[in-house]
Amino acid sequence: MSPVFTVPAAESSDALAHFTASLHFETDCADVHSAITGSEPADFVLLDVRSPALYASGHLPGAVNLPHGKIVASKLAAYPAETLFVTYCAGPHCNGATRGAIRLAQLGRPVKLMIGGITGWLDEGFELAIEEPA
Template sequence: MSSVVSRIAVAPSQEALAHFEALQRFETDCWDVHHAITNNRKDFVLLDVRGKDAFERGHIEGAINLMHTRINEQSLADYPSDTLFVVYCAGPHCNATEKAAIRLAKLARPVKKMIGGVTGWIDEGFSLVEDTSDAV
């Protein structure tokens, strides 16, 4: 008797390797972002793509608030074309990161999604700040 887990055949190892390596090209996680920030290795722009009110209630220190609906050539004009943007939103229940990533990709901008969003950040024990100085 098979379980729900094994009922569908597992992918061959080479396919699994290709899949998981590809994910790393599109996603990063809270730990990696936190490590980069706290070790002065931040080589990306961290975009909080939620609305202004949510951003003001709490965001990752150093993040720029740019709601996904406001991502366009004009709002990105100050950033070189090879700038890597890491986008995050409220958490796994929010698809604003995908909407932001689509907009950035359509503008030929490098982009990765920070999986977990604010929920993941808090779950990992990291803190948020509540100032508005980085709001756009």
């Protein structure tokens, strides 16, 4: 028996529930790219939770920089309570997007995490925006 079969697969109904539920918590780079480059304005705020220096060196177009450790109610006051935030960080090796999502959820804000982060974005062949020096 291969290592794949060491733990049996879930029943199909359980797998359906699990994978459907995961989409309530996350989105991917392709869906975000489609949303921010489409003809309609994005219906979420894309939140880069990395440091300002990393943000300036390259970020997703239209993203707002708010490091995960600085996500507090006062920084979100300009956004209506129903605003959906999509967090991202450097990539799968980084848990900053998860930390940011936790802080947003603790503040009662709708949130999803963009899986893959900057690494996934670049892997998909999408361009980063770079801040021009002042």
